Amino acid sequence: MSDATEREIEALLFAAAGPLSEADLGRRLPEGADVAGAIAALQARYAGRGVELVCVAGRWRFETAADLAWLMTEERDEPRRLSKAAQETLAIVAYHQPVTRAEIEAVRGVQASRGTLDVLLELGLVRMRGRRRTPGRPVTYGTTDAFLEHYGLASLADLPGAAEMKAAGLLSLDLPPDFAVPDPSAASADEDPLEAGDGPEFHTDFLGAPEEETA
Secondary structure, X not given: OOHXXXXXXXXXXXXXXXXXXXXXXXXXXXXXXXXXXXXXXXXHHHOXXXXXXXXXXXXXXXXXXXXXXXXXXXXXXXXXXXOHHHHHHHHHHHHHOOEEHHHHHHHHOOOOOHHHHHHHHHOOOEEEEEEEOOOOOOEEEEEOHHHHXXXXXXXXXXOOOHHHHHHOOOOOOOOOOOXXXXXXXXXXXXXXXXXXXXXXXXXXXXXXXXXXXXX
């Protein structure tokens, strides 16, 4: 590993529009460059600095140190807010994937508005995974790499625990005793892949619109 490789990776990451994987970096560097070693060295060099090198969804990027986020408050645009129904739906998808619309409703105990899932699909936080091997073959849903990037997670294993989610107001529901964080890259035994032509149908919806609930 050389200082030149570190400098080259540092330049690429600062100039990139989004996070880069080791493979992305390797394609831009001279053959034989020690990408992993240079990244480790850069991580150590930037540890505790105003910006830090972090891994998000298997890709690397520089971002403001978490304890300095308050300095950016006035400079950043306020993010588009999800409705409480959409937040709860997203949490259920993240923790229970692959999950169908009916299963989401069963966990929440509320009949979901058709637009709630559509919003999450449009924002790229949720994707259609496949079809359940049950009558009607309902579509199953899971999270995306954009979900991990948005919440600063390296993988689903870094999802906060149920208690933390409830404290944040994102998971005000009873979870089953066998609750566990899933691996979205693994195919479910009772799930078939999507077929050509399968795609979401979007419906008019507003992020803050109230969701119709049934008793």
